[in-house]
Amino acid sequence: EFAGFGTAGWELGNLPLTATATPAMQRGNYVREALKRGLSIEQRTGANPYAFGLVGSTDSHTALATADEDNFFGKHTGNEPGPDRAMAPQNLGTSEGRFGWHYLAGGYAAAWARGNTRAEIFDAFRRREVYATTGPRMVLRVFAGFDFTAADWRGDWVRAGYNRGVPMGGELSATGRAPVLMISALKDPDGANLDRVQVIKGWVDESGEAQERVYDVVWSDMARRARGSDGKVPAVGDTVDRTRASYANSIGAPELRAAWTDPDYEAGQRAFYYVRVLEIPTPRWPLFDRLRFGIALPEEVVEASVAQERAYSSPIWVRPSPMSAPVAVRRTGAPRVAVGS
Numbered sequence: 218e219f220a221g222f223g224t225a226g227w228e229l230g231n232l233p234l235t236a237t238a239t240p241a242m243q244r245g246n247y248v249r250e251a252l253k254r255g256l257s258i259e260q261r262t263g264a265n266p267y268a269f270g271l272v273g274s275t276d277s278h279t280a281l282a283t284a285d286e287d288n289f290f291g292k293h294t295g296n297e298p299g300p301d302r303a304m305a306p307q308n309l310g311t312s313e314g315r316f317g318w319h320y321l322a323g324g325y326a327a328a329w330a331r332g333n334t335r336a337e338i339f340d341a342f343r344r345r346e347v348y349a350t351t352g353p354r355m356v357l358r359v360f361a362g363f364d365f366t367a368a369d370w371r372g373d374w375v376r377a378g379y380n381r382g383v384p385m386g387g388e389l390s391a392t393g394r395a396p397v398l399m400i401s402a403l404k405d406p407d408g409a410n411l412d413r414v415q416v417i418k419g420w421v422d423e424s425g426e427a428q429e430r431v432y433d434v435v436w437s438d439m440a441r442r443a444r445g446s447d448g449k450v451p452a453v454g455d456t457v458d459r460t461r462a463s464y465a466n467s468i469g470a471p472e473l474r475a476a477w478t479d480p481d482y483e484a485g486q487r488a489f490y491y492v493r494v495l496e497i498p499t500p501r502w503p504l505f506d507r508l509r510f511g512i513a514l515p516e517e518v519v520e521a522s523v524a525q526e527r528a529y530s531s532p533i534w535v536r537p538s539p540m541s542a543p544v545a546v547r548r549t550g551a552p553r554v555a556v557g558s
Contacts, residue, residue, distance in 0.1 A: 218431070218449075219415075219495065220247065222524065223351065226307070226315030234314050252489050252532060253419045253427035259536075260421050260487060270345030270386045270531035271491070273324030284323025284352060287462070289502040292320045300510040303503040303518060318503045318518050325350045327528075329358070329384065345386025350528040353405040359385040359492050361533040365397040367476045374399060385491075386531040395482035396535050400434065402473045402494045402528070409496040410469025412437060412453040412525060416477060420488035431493075434477045437470035455498045457523045462504040469497040485537045492530040498523050 221228075227246060230237045244250040248271065255267030275284050276292060283290040291297040296307070296317055303318040327348050328341035341347060348357050358375070362382025369377045378399055383389055389396060404411050413436035419429045433450045436442060442451045456465040473494070482488070503522040507514050514522070 219493070219525070219527075222527065223321045225319040225321065229314045248529075249417055249419055249429055252491075253429060256419060256421050256487055256489065257425070257427045260425060265534075268532075268534060270342070270347045271349045271529050272326035272328075272342075272347050273349030273351060273529070274326055275323035277323065284325075286322050286352065286500065286502045287505045289322040289505075296320065298506065298509075300506075300512045303506055303512075303514060318514075318522065321351060322502050323352050325352065325354065327357070344384075345531045346384050348385060348528055348530045351526045353408045353496060353526050353528075355405050355408075355411075355494060355496070355528045356401075356403040357492065357494055357528045357530055358401045359530045359533065360399045361387065361389055361396050361490065361535075362399075363389075363392050363394045363396060365399045365476050369399060369476065370474060374401075383533060385533060388534045388536060391485060391535055391537050393484045395479045396488075396490070396533075398434075398475075398477045398479075398490060398492070398533070400473075400475050400477065400492055402492075404469075404471045404496070409464065409499045409526070410437065410466045410471055411473050412469055412495040412497050413450060414473050414475060415493045415495070416490055417493060418479065418481075418488060418490050420486050430481070432477070435473045435475035437468065437473065437497075453497050455523065457498050457500050457504075459500075459504060459519050459523070460508075462500040462508045464497070464499050466497070486535070487537055488535045489532040490535070491532040492528075494528040496526045498525055 228238060228243065251267045255265040259265035277284070278293040279290055281290050291302065296302050296305070303316070305317045307315045307317055307319065327350065328338050329346040330337040330341040360378030360382045364381060365377070378384060398416060400414055402411055402414055414434045416432045416434050417429065418432065419427060422428050436450050437453060442453070444450055454468045456467055458464070501522040501524050503514060503518060506512065
């Protein structure tokens with residue numbers, strides 16, 4: 218659920234679509250699979266080569282800072298604004314599978330730095346105190362510890378987070394108690410309200426197998442949107458006007474906070490946790506193109522042009538015993554950061 222965002226045709230095969238994707242390949246398309254593999258390798262060897270942070274960025278080849286949905290100047294020169302670009306094939310000579318409308322407008326890298334200097338920003342990357350968004354400027358902060366409570370929100374919760382826990386990208390040594398995540402998410406000041414906050418957990422079970430689970434932690438209008446019998450939170454709704462490429466912040470929330478305790482933690486468990494924040498549905502750039510150029514789009518493309526933008530935090534790792542920095546960092550001194558969008 219929610220993991221099919223921005224696949225851009227990669228679920229079909231390689232760039233020119235000369236090799237078709239197989240089910241076994243699909244897991245490798247997702248960052249959580251690499252994080253789980255890292256835990257499994259660490260379980261066997263004591264070293265985790267995939268203990269990386271997450272940032273987002275564009276993949277544009279235009280040298281233009283135009284990554285907004287209503288001002289998207291394309292991924293490359295063959296995808297610049299025009300009435301035909303949404304339906305233009307993007308397969309290096311083939312004509313099936315991947316089209317212009319598959320492309321996302323862009324993403325951002327955010328860093329919690331101690332100062333606005335090159336050195337401090339790079340230090341934040343080295344600490345993995347960074348997060349990704351798919352375009353909006355959401356503000357996301359995450360700490361993990363063992364004794365946070367909801368009462369911490371009433372004081373200087375950021376100071377409490379640093380003093381009694383670790384921020385996103387950090388590592389905790391297990392104490393036998395379940396970890397508690399303090400999560401704060403704020404909407405983009407000029408953007409859409411928030412739908413929900415989720416925690417994605419990966420862990421290694423008693424048999425040595427890597428597992429994963431997604432938890433809905435806090436969401437807008439919780440009284441009305443109670444969990445169903447299947448344990449899932451109902452959809453937030455959809456205010457997008459497809460003909461006007463507009464939406465309304467009449468649903469969702471401007472801010473979501475939670476102090477969340479892992480209900481399934483087992484003592485000695487090797488695990489990671491990262492946070493995903495979802496906005497309410499908003500229009501993507503093909504709807505703005507349709508309005509701007511007066512073009513018709515297939516209904517499939519119209520519906521695919523409504524999306525829930527999101528943010529992803531860097532993971533926090535919980536380990537059974539103290540462990541130094543990842544092996545790759547120890548060897549090279551370079552920050553371990555992966556690009557995600």
